[in-house]
Each structure stands twice: as C-alpha cells, then as structure tokens.
Amino acid sequence: MNIHEFQGKAILKNYGVPVQEGLVAYSVAESIDKAKQLQQETSTGWFVIKAQIHAGGRGKGTIKETGSRGVVLAKSLEQVPDKVKDILGGTLVTIQTGAAGKKVNQVLIAQDVYYPGKSEPKEFYISVLLDRGTGKNVIMYSTEGGMDIEHVAETSPEKIFKEYIEPGQGLQAFQARKIAFNLGLSGNAFKSMIAFVNALYNAYADTDAAMFEINPVLKTSDDKIIAVDAKVNLEDNALFRHPDFDQLCDDSEEDPLEVEAKKHNLNYVKLDGNVGCMVNGAGLAMATMDMIKLSGGNPANFLDVGGTANAQTVEAGFRLILQDPNVKAILVNIFGGIVRCDRVAQGIVDAYNNIGDIPVPIIVRLQGTNAEEAKKIIDNSGLKVYPATPLEEAAELVKKVLA
Amino acid sequence: MSVLVNKDSRVVVQGFTGKEGSFHASQMVEYGTRVVGGVTPGKGGQEHLGVPVFNTVEQAVKEAGANVSIIFVPPAFGADAILEAADAGIGVIVCITEGIPVKDMIYVKDYIKRKGCRLIGPNCPGVITPGEAKVGIMPGFVFKPGRIGIVSKSGTLTYEAADQVVKAGLGISTAIGIGGDPIIGTSTKEAVELLMNDPDTDGIVMIGEIGGNYEALASRWVKEQGNPKPVVGFIAGQTAPKGKRMGHAGAIIGGADDTAEAKKAIMSQCGISVVESPAHIGRTMVQAMGLAKA
Numbered sequence: 001m002n003i004h005e006f007q008g009k010a011i012l013k014n015y016g017v018p019v020q021e022g023l024v025a026y027s028v029a030e031s032i033d034k035a036k037q038l039q040q041e042t043s044t045g046w047f048v049i050k051a052q053i054h055a056g057g058r059g060k061g062t063i064k065e066t067g068s069r070g071v072v073l074a075k076s077l078e079q080v081p082d083k084v085k086d087i088l089g090g091t092l093v094t095i096q097t098g099a100a101g102k103k104v105n106q107v108l109i110a111q112d113v114y115y116p117g118k119s120e121p122k123e124f125y126i127s128v129l130l131d132r133g134t135g136k137n138v139i140m141y142s143t144e145g146g147m148d149i150e151h152v153a154e155t156s157p158e159k160i161f162k163e164y165i166e167p168g169q170g171l172q173a174f175q176a177r178k179i180a181f182n183l184g185l186s187g188n189a190f191k192s193m194i195a196f197v198n199a200l201y202n203a204y205a206d207t208d209a210a211m212f213e214i215n216p217v218l219k220t221s222d223d224k225i226i227a228v229d230a231k232v233n234l235e236d237n238a239l240f241r242h243p244d245f246d247q248l249c250d251d252s253e254e255d256p257l258e259v260e261a262k263k264h265n266l267n268y269v270k271l272d273g274n275v276g277c278m279v280n281g282a283g284l285a286m287a288t289m290d291m292i293k294l295s296g297g298n299p300a301n302f303l304d305v306g307g308t309a310n311a312q313t314v315e316a317g318f319r320l321i322l323q324d325p326n327v328k329a330i331l332v333n334i335f336g337g338i339v340r341c342d343r344v345a346q347g348i349v350d351a352y353n354n355i356g357d358i359p360v361p362i363i364v365r366l367q368g369t370n371a372e373e374a375k376k377i378i379d380n381s382g383l384k385v386y387p388a389t390p391l392e393e394a395a396e397l398v399k400k401v402l403a
Numbered sequence: 404m405s406v407l408v409n410k411d412s413r414v415v416v417q418g419f420t421g422k423e424g425s426f427h428a429s430q431m432v433e434y435g436t437r438v439v440g441g442v443t444p445g446k447g448g449q450e451h452l453g454v455p456v457f458n459t460v461e462q463a464v465k466e467a468g469a470n471v472s473i474i475f476v477p478p479a480f481g482a483d484a485i486l487e488a489a490d491a492g493i494g495v496i497v498c499i500t501e502g503i504p505v506k507d508m509i510y511v512k513d514y515i516k517r518k519g520c521r522l523i524g525p526n527c528p529g530v531i532t533p534g535e536a537k538v539g540i541m542p543g544f545v546f547k548p549g550r551i552g553i554v555s556k557s558g559t560l561t562y563e564a565a566d567q568v569v570k571a572g573l574g575i576s577t578a579i580g581i582g583g584d585p586i587i588g589t590s591t592k593e594a595v596e597l598l599m600n601d602p603d604t605d606g607i608v609m610i611g612e613i614g615g616n617y618e619a620l621a622s623r624w625v626k627e628q629g630n631p632k633p634v635v636g637f638i639a640g641q642t643a644p645k646g647k648r649m650g651h652a653g654a655i656i657g658g659a660d661d662t663a664e665a666k667k668a669i670m671s672q673c674g675i676s677v678v679e680s681p682a683h684i685g686r687t688m689v690q691a692m693g694l695a696k697a
Contacts, residue, residue: 130509130585132586132614135512208505210505235506237505237652238505240478241479241504267650269644269649271642280559281557281558281650282612282650282651282654283559283610284558284559284560284563284639284681285649285650286642286643286650286654287560287681289643290639290640290680291682292642293642294680302649304650335560335562336542337528337540337562367563368545368566391681392682395682
C-alpha cells in the first residue's frame with residue numbers, strides 16, 4: 001500500500017526520525033492557517049508547498065491547468081495562498097503519472113530546511129527494502145541525494161552502497177557507523193546520521209514496511225540530519241497486524257475500477273489494451289495477457305478471479321471489464337484446479353442473463369476440473385460465445401474476432 | 404523415483420480440520436497420497452477423514468511417522484506452522500498458504516536453512532509425483548506419469564503446462580510449484596537442480612514470471628552444468644506494466660532485470676528453449692526432447 005508523503009513523515013516522526021516539519025491543507029483558506037501555525041512552531045520564514053499525490057517526480061512535474069510545478073517555494077506568508085491556488089485541485093503530470101496526471105487533493109505546507117549556516121547543506125539518498133536474491137533487508141544509500149536513484153545506478157554505480165541486515169540480528173552499530181562514514185560525515189552530523197539510520201530501520205521493521213525511500217536525506221547547515229521527502233510503501237500482507245494503517249489508504253489515488261474490483265475480492269489491474277480477460281491464477285492471467293498480444297491484440301486488464309470464483313465473482317468480473325470502453329473482445333481462460341469450471345460456466349451464463357446484451361464477442365476457454373459439465377452448461381444456454389479447449393485454439397479465436 | 408514426494412511419503416496436514424485443509428486432504432487421500440494424520444491445535448485425539456488429529460507436529464512425527472507436511476493455515480499463522488514442522492524434524496514442508504508477510508518469511512527462511520529441511524512455497528500449488536503422491540491442491544488427473552519435470556512459480560499455469568506436455572504425448576515425473584511470493588523456500592535453481600539430478604527425469608519445463616532474479620540464476624546454473632537435459636522455459640508477464648503488482652506478491656517489475664524480456668534473453672543465452680506463447684509449451688518440449696536424442 002502506497003501512502004502520501006505527509007503520512008509517511010508522520011510514521012517516521014513517530015519512531016524518532018527527524019523530518020522536515022509540515023502541515024497538510026485541503027483548501028486555500030486552510031493553507032494560510034497551517035502556514036501561520038508552522039511559522040509559530042518552527043519559526044520558518046519560507047514555505048515549501050508540496051502537492052501530495054502517490055507518484056514521484058513532483059518537483060519537476062507540471063500542473064496541467066496552471067503551469068505551476070508540483071513543489072514550489074513561497075518566500076513569505078503572503079505568497080502562500082496564491083501558490084497553493086495554482087496547485088490544489090489541479091492535475092499534476094510527472095514522469096511517473098503518465099500523461100493523464102493525478103488530481104491534487106491536498107498540499108503539504110513544509111518548513112524551509114535549506115537555510116544558510118556554518119556549513120553547506122548536503123543531500124543524500126537512503127532507502128530500506130527487501131533484497132529478494134538474499135532474502136534479507138538491505139539499506140541502500142548514496143552520496144548522490146535528490147536525484148533519480150536509477151539514474152545514479154546507471155551512470156555512477158560506485159556511488160551506491162548497500163548494507164545487508166542479518167535476519168533476527170537487526171541493524172548493528174558498526175553498520176550504522178559504516179553508513180555515516182561512507183557518506184563522508186564527521187562531528188555532530190556523523191552522530192546525527194547514526195541516530196537517523198537506527199530510527200529509520202527501526203520504523204521500517206516495526207511497521208512491516210515493504211519500502212522506505214528517503215530522497216533527499218538532508219544534512220542542514222547546522223549539522224542536523226532530516227528526511228525532506230518520504231516515500232513509504234507498507235506491505236499489504238502485513239496490514240492485518242496494523243489496523244491503524246487502514247485510515248492511510250487513499251482510494252482516490254487508485255484507478256476507480258481497481259477500487260471496485262477490490263470490493264469483490266477480485267485482483268484487477270487496468271491496462272490500455274482492447275481485449276479484456278478473466279483468468280484464474282496470477283501466472284496464467286499474465287500468460288493470457290501475453291498470448292493476447294501475440295495474437296495481435298493488447299490486454300485491457302489483468303484479472304485474476306482466484307480460487308474461490310463463483311457465479312457472483314465472475315459476474316462482477318464481467319461488469320468490471322465491460323466498464324472499459326476500449327474493450328473490443330473478452331477472453332475467459334479458466335484452468336480448473338480449486339475453481340470448478342462448471343461454476344465459472346454458470347457465472348458466465350448468469351452474467352449474460354443479468355447484464356442483458358453484451359456488445360462484444362466472448363471467447364470462453366474452460367479446461368480442468370468439471371470442464372465437461374461446464375461445456376454442457378455453456379452449450380445448453382444458447383449463448384453466443386466462442387468455445388475453445390486447447391489454449392492454442394483460444395489464441396486463434398482472439399485473432400479471428402479482432403480481424 | 405522422482406523427487407521430493409513419492410508413494411512412501413507419510414504426509415501430515417497442518418490446518419487439517421479447516422475448510423481448505425479438509426477438502427484438499429480428502430482429495431489427496433483419494434489420489435492415493437499416504438496422509439497419516441493432521442494437526443489442529445486443541446483437537447488432538449479426535450479422528451478426521453479416517454486418520455488421527457494431533458495437537459502438535461511433533462506428535463504426528465512420533466506417533467504416525469510423518470515425514471512430509473502440507474500447510475493450509477491462515478497467513479497470520481503461516482510462519483509459525485512452518486517453524487513447527489521444521490522444529491519437529493519434517494524433511495519436506497509444503498506451504499500452500501498465500502499472504503504470509505515478508506517480514507515473517509525472512510526469519511523463516513533463515514531458520515529453514517539452518518535446520519537443513521526443504522520448504523516448498525509459500526503461496527504455491529504444491530508438489531505432485533503422478534501415480535505416487537499428490538501433496539498439493541492441483542487437479543491430479545491432469546498430471547499423467549512420465550519423464551518430464553516441471554518447475555513453476557504459478558499454480559494454474561503449472562496445470563496448463565502439464566496438460567500440454569501430457570497431450571503432446573509425454574508425461575510428468577514430478578511437478579514442483581515453488582510459489583509466487585518474494586521470499587520462497589526453494590528457488591527455481593534449487594528445484595531445477597533436484598530434477599537435473601533425478602534419474603527419472605529426462606527434460607524440464609521451467610515457468611517463471613516477472614520480478615526477482617530466480618530464473619536468471621537457474622539458467623546460468625543449467626549452462627554451467629553443460630545443459631545435461633533439455634529445458635523449455637516460459638516467462639509470464641511480457642505485457643505487464645512496470646511497478647504494478649500482478650496478483651502474486653512477487654510479480655512486480657522493479658528494475659530492468661525483472662522484466663520478462665530480460666529474463667528470456669538470459670534464458671536463451673544459457674541454452675534454454677524459450678517459448679513466446681504459453682500455448683506452445685508442450686509442443687516445444689517435444690521438439691527439445693527430439694533434438695536431445697539426435
């Protein structure tokens with residue numbers, strides 16, 4: 001589960017990770033109050049206004065309607081409302097959102113942390129995530145902060161360091177020291193970095209997070225270490241241990257069809273193609289998408305109806321697919337193991353009867369448990385579907401209906 | 404002989420009296436698997452499906468001689484169930500449960516390694532040696548006995564592959580569903596290695612998907628061994644977008660090496676017969692076997 005920057009920072013702060021302070025606002029009027037409050041609390045003179053969406057690249061992104069950047073600086077309290085007006089409610093397009101962009105429903109009013117002082121401010125990169133190859137958590141860090149880390153990995157991989165965490169042992173003192181040394185720190189900044197890394201790892205482990213990416217981590221001109229941004233991804237499978245995280249879920253950031261699918265316990269991902277598909281099992285679903293592509297179409301979605309598919313879930317799946325106006329054909333591909341093909345067949349018949357006229361051709365391929373009973377149900381229903389048994393036959397039918 | 408499970412396997416079912424456990428245990432018994440008992444804490448002493456229920460895996464090992472375990476408990480208790488089986492000395496643990504948190508699997512995998520037992524899964528369809536034992540949730544009738552081994556991250560795609568292999572005139576020695584989670588007990592390479600060393604397996608179907616580096620590691624290992632048996636490979640997710648989780652917790656493209664394209668390129672370089680369409684797995688296996696004989 002992805003969460004917003006302001007929510008991620010709240011979690012970090014809760015675990016003693018120093019963050020760039022800020023207050024979230026949902027309206028222009030509120031932004032003025034929040035800016036005043038922030039000034040009282042932090043005595044900041046300038047304000048950073050940051051669009052809150054679930055995508056990176058906000059600073060370089062553009063608000064479609066106004067041309068404003070997604071992150072801007074207000075150099076006085078008076079400038080705040082005008083700057084907020086240009087962002088809030090607008091559509092932010094970044095390299096990660098796609099051309100459609102994402103609506104900005106709230107902004108974070110944050111303190112200025114790049115103030116002048118004894119030393120130059122310096123930006124770093126730190127993330128914590130799972131290394132799948134070793135089955136261990138890893139702290140990945142770099143002196144090249146504030147930049148796209150994939151770009152750093154390509155151009156100067158020697159500037160990326162990794163510290164692997166032994167299972168059951170946790171982050172060790174020597175590891176935190178190593179990180180601070182490798183980042184070239186000394187004195188108070190060195191000590192602050194050790195505390196920062198320890199608190200950060202503790203927060204990651206305790207929240208069952210899937211990823212923390214802090215970019216940039218800032219050494220301020222007075223040698224404090226703080227998180228200026230926070231990209232936090234919480235692990236879906238562990239959410240049952242954190243009922244308080246439910247409120248962090250922001251459905252407005254998700255595709256509406258994906259949100260609806262979740263309500264029906266369907267695993268659905270919206271794609272841009274013209275052939276809808278409904279499949280049991282994630283691997284077979286991906287394979288079916290690939291086959292659609294090889295047959296000259298493009299998959300309109302990923303949809304795994306799972307092991308408990310019955311008439312209701314299958315009908316819900318059809319309704320989801322049919323809401324996508326790009327869909328020119330539907331391929332149902334079920335290999336019955338846990339899920340019985342006769343149930344799926346009944347779902348198809350019921351969906352047809354309940355939805356009424358389905359305007360696109362449907363190819364139904366049912367194989368496995370109770371496949372013969374399923375075929376009888378389909379045959380006796382009098383529905384206009386293209387039946388297939390081998391996968392190859394289904395692929396040929398996709399070609400045929402698209403021609 | 405095949406690998407991991409056979410007619411002599413003595414299987415204990417963890418989560419025995421639950422809905423899923425009950426259903427699949429009875430299916431396994433019907434298939435001919437020697438289910439010697441089940442474990443449901445608090446229900447020890449009862450009888451279910453004609454075999455005893457135990458409170459602990461340790462009792463099932465001591466009193467019923469269990470040496471293989473299959474796990475159907477809910478995700479919150481998955482890690483504990485695996486640890487209990489490993490602690491009791493079970494040699495092959497098959498975990499069907501989907502949704503075990505990664506954090507739990509990190510320490511489970513570490514413990515399993517130290518115990519020297521083999522974990523298959525989690526989030527997998529299990530293992531089947533056709534005609535001998537089914538320790539999983541797959542439809543048994545699809546898997547006809549033969550000499551082709553299957554290694555797969557996916558459930559239904561495994562059935563699809565087996566069905567094609569069988570209909571192409573070949574059969575299955577052992578099919579291993581390794582699971583679709585980011586951390587699994589047995590990697591693609593380890594499962595392929597088992598089948599490479601199995602005298603009853605002549606060829607291997609290796610099915611992967613986007614995410615992680617398991618297929619690349621397995622392919623390089625096969626090449627290092629001098630490609631002793633033909634391997635047919637397929638990677639699902641050519642059309643999957645970056646950064647989106649495709650059902651399986653582990654099926655997500657993070658970096659450039661996670662893509663289906665990158666994996667298939669490495670597989671080809673390592674002498675594996677890569678199929679572009681999932682409909683061509685059986686046909687390609689037949690061709691690969693023919694080439695191997697020539």
